[in-house]
Amino acid sequence: MSEHASGPDERSYHMTPGEFRRQGRAVIDLIADYLERIEEFPVLSPVQPGEVRAALPGSPPERGEPLADMLADVERVILPGLTHWQSPSFFGFFPANSSGPSVLGELLSAGLGVQGMLWATSPACTELETLVLDWLAELLALPAGFRSDSPAGGAVIQDSASSAVLCALVAARERATRGLVGTAGGAAAGQLTTYCSAEAHSSVEKAVRIAGVGTDNLRRVAVDDRLALDPAALEAALATDVAAGATPVLVVATVGTTGTTAIDPLPAVAAVCDRYAVWLHVDAAMSGTAALCPEFRWIHEGLDRADSYSVNPHKWMFTNFDCDAFYVADRAALVSALSILPEYLRNAATESGAVIDYRDWQVPLGRRFRALKLWFVLRHYGAGGLRHHVREHVAIAQKLAGWVRADSRFELAAPVPLNLVCFRHVDGDVATERVMAEVNGSGAAYLSSTRVCGRLVIRVSVGGTLTRAAHVKAAWGRLQQAADGL
């Protein structure tokens, strides 16, 4: 049993601060031990459906149990059931990297246990968030109009880029319909249309569905041979819709598609959006982090004409999920779309207008103190440290691209502008699938796939905190071995 302090009047089951000190060390040690031996685990969990649940009791305990029992179950049941995203040989999907300072910032946030829904409910929670997002804007050289200390702009931490694009869509929808949908409903507003490239993230379609705009009204605009949005095709789609009487509300451009890190041409897209007065949201969840380095800032060219922007420190900036940074050029459009003030949240600070109440910038009401972890990361690494690691990841990916080019059995399937390498076996999908499955099945590395122009493609996403050149080289060696065995 855990230590149960007893007050003068009655029994308490709460963990005392003394016990928290002792148990906290045990959990810190468990994490450090895990990171030290993370390469011993198969990267992709080999468990079968139902196996984890079956290894645990079907009902909760009536009496409390010691934390040591939970930690033993973590070792016995949970760790074997994980796919190890922090493994240096995890190359699937996208990076979801993390770091010591980030984990400790998350811990501190949980330990302080404050709610940041209003400025008044914990001023430091709001003000630190506003500040670190301005810091991040400086580090990424974002347009000044997105900064919270600009006249109209501002930024907020969202849980994810999916929530950010939903908020952008709702704000854009209300701007385009002068608030008509939010009040009178979609039936009153006629046909609304939205636009993104055929390669844009599924979150755009999800947002369009949730917001009731309808997936039939989402135009999946054609891409060029680099898999980037074709501005002429966008303009043609807008012209057709406007001629048909529709109201275009949102264009989403992507800086780094999930499939292949294609970079949509923002200057040309922004020019089209200007002509049609449609909200431009730039989804840089995947690749915006690259702009820490001046040599990669070309990806953001034209961003000064966007209405909103999001980037995920929880992907490639050593900050554990969740931490999406969402910037808007016109905070009033966002806040007016999402603000509802019930009586029990009224307070003098809100009514003064001198503060930000972040509940009006997001779907949920409540919010954690997520700025702490981003603050810890930016200060621990400093700008120089962050740039160092981003450059290292890009350099490793470029090396891999070179190895692929040099092996006649493989071919690159898309340009490699940054840290994602997409390639296939020249013999076609079956061979590509087989070499990938062999590496994934070995547990030595994990790669995921997509389709480019209908053909199966292996994706190697380089962005793990612990990933060094040697890990990518080893995975490439295994792929080559698998190709030898075909």
Added chain:
Amino acid sequence: MSEHASGPDERSYHMTPGEFRRQGRAVIDLIADYLERIEEFPVLSPVQPGEVRAALPGSPPERGEPLADMLADVERVILPGLTHWQSPSFFGFFPANSSGPSVLGELLSAGLGVQGMLWATSPACTELETLVLDWLAELLALPAGFRSDSPAGGAVIQDSASSAVLCALVAARERATRGLVGTAGGAAAGQLTTYCSAEAHSSVEKAVRIAGVGTDNLRRVAVDDRLALDPAALEAALATDVAAGATPVLVVATVGTTGTTAIDPLPAVAAVCDRYAVWLHVDAAMSGTAALCPEFRWIHEGLDRADSYSVNPHKWMFTNFDCDAFYVADRAALVSALSILPEYLRNAATESGAVIDYRDWQVPLGRRFRALKLWFVLRHYGAGGLRHHVREHVAIAQKLAGWVRADSRFELAAPVPLNLVCFRHVDGDVATERVMAEVNGSGAAYLSSTRVCGRLVIRVSVGGTLTRAAHVKAAWGRLQQAADGL
């Protein structure tokens, strides 16, 4: 500077596991120290707008800084800028209680750093979540049809009850329109209507706005003298709308309104919903935790006829934000409303149909391993420990209600079914405001307010982890002193 390990090839700025052990202890100690002296801080932060930001550098550092510097700034700038939600004398808004095991579960989740968007991306993350939500269903004696091991039902952890009601609304909207809004948009579906009591949470209105149903189409149904939804008024509103050709999509009933913990009469509301075939969502964010104790399970009577239900362990069940448990009777309706499967997320487990992919149960794609903290809490306390503390909170609130009744200068403003006491000064709003402001300004306790029947009311919400009878007694004493001084 922090310790920077150097590999054979290049410099690394990452925190090593050894350094993480050392720094982790420092953060654990900071939290334990904070909790030990939490009563020394003014509960409501006295800082002025801009004060926190002004105390920190305007730009991020170029070179990394040691964690000790961040922790010193936490002490110097952050702690004074907090409103202390974990203080035993915090009685504002709602409980956002926490506990040692929960904080350590959050820490472990951050440390493991896995993504639970698909079963395949970390099977244990999904399966533990499904299991602990079935445990919670058992502890709260929820209807069997909400359990994940039932034929049609299931449950998921959402960040908040706001997101849960949005998901319920989208699922209900798609069920009522046979998917028409999600595909063709709101313009194709005609007028959709939604219903909740005049006392329901602002999240209903926010969801209605986000989903494009429109706030004009949200019927705020009248309440009875206990501030609970009047089923006859609900039926009348539905009849009027249907006669006018509208399509009703969602009724939200509340088990514990935020204002006064009014409990809507579920059996009668469910009967009305049955007659109109409209989705019934039960929002028990505030009070559902009470059903841990058999003597309070009357609050859920009629729940077996609801379509969805949400309760917040992050309010009153010692689990730090965010952890909303969202249950549905028909998981297919939810998943079909939210599921989008892009090529890069395809995998064998998903295609087998044998697993849950929780990305289809929520707005975001990514998700943390939040089940760990709830699992730690349920096991640390055991059912008995949780019941003990919930009973203690209710008993303290009932004591306070008695003290209010016994003081002729104050009067209760609403029934006190559980752990929230609403009362006012008999001299009216000015007197009520003055006594409350005096206590809040003293820093000794924090109370928030609402309006009941147009009159200002002090709310004392009893649910803090560290709150004992003595803290409530002291706050009451201060209110009485303030009344003496009027």
